[in-house]
Amino acid sequence: MFDQPVNNLVEVSDLKMYFPIYTGIFRRHTGDVKAVDGVSFNIREGETLGLVGESGCGKSTVGRALLRLYEPTAGSVMISGENIATLDSEALRKKRPTMQMVFQDPQASLNPRMTLADIISEPLIEHTDWPVERRLERVLELMDAVGLNRRFANRFPHEFSGGQRQRIGIARALALNPKFIVCDEPIAALDVSIQAQVVNLLEDLQTRLGLTYLFISHDLSMVRHIADRVAVMYLGRIAELSPRDELFAKPLHPYAEALLSAVNEPDPNRARRERIILQGDVPSPANPPKGCNFCTRCPKAFARCHQEKPELVEVEPGRQVACFLYEDKKPAVSIGRPEAKTEHNQQGETL
Amino acid sequence: MPDGAMPVLDVKGLKTVFRTRGGEVHAVNSVSFHLERGELLGVVGESGSGKSVTMMSLIGLLPSPPAEIREGQVLLGTTDLLKISDADLRDIRGARVGFVFQDPMTSLNPVFNIGFQIMEPLRRHMGLDKPQARARAIELLELVGIPDAANRLNNYPHQFSGGMRQRVMIAIALACDPDVLIADEPTTALDVTIQAQILELVKDLRQKLGMAIIWITHDLGVIAAIADRVMVMYGGQIVEQAPVKDLFANPQHPYTRALLKTIPSISGKREARLQVIEGQPPIISAAPSACSFRARCGHAFQLCQAENPLRRAVGGGAVDQGHDVACHWTPEGKDV
Numbered sequence: 181m182f183d184q185p186v187n188n189l190v191e192v193s194d195l196k197m198y199f200p201i202y203t204g205i206f207r208r209h210t211g212d213v214k215a216v217d218g219v220s221f222n223i224r225e226g227e228t229l230g231l232v233g234e235s236g237c238g239k240s241t242v243g244r245a246l247l248r249l250y251e252p253t254a255g256s257v258m259i260s261g262e263n264i265a266t267l268d269s270e271a272l273r274k275k276r277p278t279m280q281m282v283f284q285d286p287q288a289s290l291n292p293r294m295t296l297a298d299i300i301s302e303p304l305i306e307h308t309d310w311p312v313e314r315r316l317e318r319v320l321e322l323m324d325a326v327g328l329n330r331r332f333a334n335r336f337p338h339e340f341s342g343g344q345r346q347r348i349g350i351a352r353a354l355a356l357n358p359k360f361i362v363c364d365e366p367i368a369a370l371d372v373s374i375q376a377q378v379v380n381l382l383e384d385l386q387t388r389l390g391l392t393y394l395f396i397s398h399d400l401s402m403v404r405h406i407a408d409r410v411a412v413m414y415l416g417r418i419a420e421l422s423p424r425d426e427l428f429a430k431p432l433h434p435y436a437e438a439l440l441s442a443v444n445e446p447d448p449n450r451a452r453r454e455r456i457i458l459q460g461d462v463p464s465p466a467n468p469p470k471g472c473n474f475c476t477r478c479p480k481a482f483a484r485c486h487q488e489k490p491e492l493v494e495v496e497p498g499r500q501v502a503c504f505l506y507e508d509k510k511p512a513v514s515i516g517r518p519e520a521k522t523e524h525n526q527q528g529e530t531l
Numbered sequence: 532m533p534d535g536a537m538p539v540l541d542v543k544g545l546k547t548v549f550r551t552r553g554g555e556v557h558a559v560n561s562v563s564f565h566l567e568r569g570e571l572l573g574v575v576g577e578s579g580s581g582k583s584v585t586m587m588s589l590i591g592l593l594p595s596p597p598a599e600i601r602e603g604q605v606l607l608g609t610t611d612l613l614k615i616s617d618a619d620l621r622d623i624r625g626a627r628v629g630f631v632f633q634d635p636m637t638s639l640n641p642v643f644n645i646g647f648q649i650m651e652p653l654r655r656h657m658g659l660d661k662p663q664a665r666a667r668a669i670e671l672l673e674l675v676g677i678p679d680a681a682n683r684l685n686n687y688p689h690q691f692s693g694g695m696r697q698r699v700m701i702a703i704a705l706a707c708d709p710d711v712l713i714a715d716e717p718t719t720a721l722d723v724t725i726q727a728q729i730l731e732l733v734k735d736l737r738q739k740l741g742m743a744i745i746w747i748t749h750d751l752g753v754i755a756a757i758a759d760r761v762m763v764m765y766g767g768q769i770v771e772q773a774p775v776k777d778l779f780a781n782p783q784h785p786y787t788r789a790l791l792k793t794i795p796s797i798s799g800k801r802e803a804r805l806q807v808i809e810g811q812p813p814i815i816s817a818a819p820s821a822c823s824f825r826a827r828c829g830h831a832f833q834l835c836q837a838e839n840p841l842r843r844a845v846g847g848g849a850v851d852q853g854h855d856v857a858c859h860w861t862p863e864g865k866d867v
């Protein structure tokens with residue numbers, strides 16, 4: 181890994197996204213929801229990074245901040261060498277076609293007064309000077325690709341089922357042949373066959389065009405299928421980042437372990453593995469615990485976990501974990517810094 | 532009458548049609564099923580097969596026009612929900628029948644805070660005063676695993692994550708202890724641990740209150756974990772219905788069999804490429820006169836073109852009781 185240079189398409193360093201809380205009749209700023217609280221990771225060119233973790237832990241917020249759909253509170257997001265977090269609006273507009281997002285809430289992201297064909301051609305109108313026929317041809321091609329019947333082209337969003345709407349969002353994200361796509365629960369509303377069709381499509385595009393994906397999903401069996409590496413988040417921070425096979429074979433972080441143990445086997449006639457049931461209070465991102473964010477529910481927590489926040493460090497080649505259980509494992513590279521200033525140095529990152 | 536002798540919900544021959552600019556869409560075709568007290572009926576099926584439209588038809592949630600319920604009976608106890616007034620139906624919704632929508636963002640009102648939206652049905656249907664409703668709202672949010680619930684009541688839907696919005700929807704649907712809960716893809720945005728917590732909660736409510744539940748999902752792992760019976764929909768019809776174990780052990784319909792083959796596994800070998808069911812789902816513009824799966828079916832023969840198969844019992848018995856299937860072909864013990 182040291183001798184062979186890896187191209188990172190995306191380099192995220194100490195990203196923070198806080199939402200202010202205002203209370204009382206004077207709407208005083210009394211605190212922050214720390215939705216993302218110091219997250220660092222890289223995505224290599226042509227790679228799929230899976231992002232999993234508890235509902236509300238900040239996955240969508242990471243995805244949105246990466247594409248600057250939110251203004252990050254701190255940190256940098258380098259995509260192809262440019263810091264997205266500080267680009268001016270014209271430079272950002274030029275960059276937009278190369279990075280796209282499939283949104284978690286399909287309904288909320290589709291304009292109810294536009295037909296399907298209009299919705300998918302919108303980015304084409306905005307960013308290309310193609311004539312109408314060429315645009316229409318592209319729209320139909322995209323509809324085929326995501327398995328939407330061509331006869332639906334003139335329907336409005338409310339005339340579709342949930343899964344059909346989700347596919348409209350995917351077709352739109354693909355319209356401009358982007359290089360990087362944040363897929364936020366892209367397949368949650370789809371039946372398994374169409375999930376498979378969409379995932380196969382994403383993989384084909386990756387092979388053909390070298391696309392890079394951040395794939396946010398709760399479906400761990402699908403993540404296991406599509407992702408090269410997987411980041412497990414807990415309460416605004418990354419708990420573990422490991423290559424797929426290693427993670428699924430033996431999760432290191434206690435939260436990752438609990439998460440994987442809860443998956444339902446799709447067959448009632450087959451025995452499941454022992455489920456780890458998490459006890460204890462679920463902390464709120466407005467008021468994270470003093471020590472490790474997971475310490476209130478961790479079955480393996482000890483005194484130090486309630487005092488200090490563990491950093492994300494490499495504990496085995498290619499595997500990073502934020503947990504004091506692995507302290508003795510001689511960190512090779514330090515990635516996340518808990519109270520880092522706004523300075524970011526990229527050097528020393530070998531991943 | 533002893534428990535279970537009469538279903539809480541009995542749907543007979545339901546037909547729902549949309550009139551659109553491009554002609555009619557026959558979204559639900561002669562669908563019949565029942566639901567017993569304390570039972571959990573899982574509903575699976577292709578995207579666009581009519582799962583949501585079926586359930587929304589039951590309790591008058593489809594705007595008409597364009598929707599039109601052409602035929603059928605929906606008996607909740609002894610009341611036919613298709614025959615009562617809009618006002619009576621509104622009272623039943625929320626009080627006796629709870630509904631969790633597939634798309635939480637469209638059913639939560641963006642201009643009211645979460646607290647108001649949970650407390651409103653409590654005050655209206657349960658007659659609670661404001662402090663009581665507030666206490667119950669906090670309790671409900673805690674039940675569905677929202678941390679720091681008391682402080683979250685003042686938040687608006689956009690301040691919640693996708694999965695938190697879904698849990699708010701579940702809390703609202705459960706607020707008035709309904710007899711029947713209809714949950715349309717209620718856990719798609721939830722991670723497996725919170726999903727497990729919700730599934731436990733649901734099991735508990737069934738035992739304690741005898742709540743009957745319809746659970747629509749694409750996640751066969753969830754079905755395997757919680758359903759008593761399963762109904763498989765394709766092209767606006769029920770193509771197979773069976774107790775959960777029978778469905779997984781002995782699937783009959785070629786669509787069901789194909790569906791079970793497409794799931795990637797968490798533990799087994801990792802496939803290089805996922806299985807898909809080839810071909811496109813049908814667009815149904817008239818009452819079906821042939822099997823709607825025939826174009827994608829490896830077993831289709833002349834009869835499938837000539838006649839829409841009716842549901843028949845597998846291995847004797849009555850339709851909608853044990854295991855039944857709507858297919859002209861039989862697997863006859865062939866491997867899946």
Ligand SMILES: Nc1ncnc2c1ncn2[C@@H]1O[C@H](COP(=O)(O)OP(=O)(O)OP(=O)(O)O)[C@@H](O)[C@H]1O
Nearest residue numbers: 339340341342343549558578579580581582583584
């Ligand atoms: N307002 C409408 N006008 C016309 N057609 C409609 C309308 N609403 C739904 N449909 C069609 O009815 C069919 C059934 O839709 P439904 O929403 O019940 O599917 P579903 O089984 O719930 O699918 P999914 O799993 O994707 O949610 C679909 O083909 C859909 O396109």
Ligand SMILES: Nc1ncnc2c1ncn2[C@@H]1O[C@H](COP(=O)(O)OP(=O)(O)OP(=O)(O)O)[C@@H](O)[C@H]1O
Nearest residue numbers: 199215235236237238239240241690691692693694
């Ligand atoms: N606009 C906002 N204002 C205030 N708080 C917000 C806002 N958006 C998100 N949050 C909070 O930030 C936290 C993280 O939300 P996010 O949507 O990133 O979670 P997620 O990991 O995507 O969850 P899910 O799996 O449920 O979609 C949540 O506690 C949420 O309430």
Ligand SMILES: [Mg+2]
Nearest residue numbers: 240284692693
């Ligand atoms: Mg999200």
Ligand SMILES: [Mg+2]
Nearest residue numbers: 341342583633
């Ligand atoms: Mg639906």
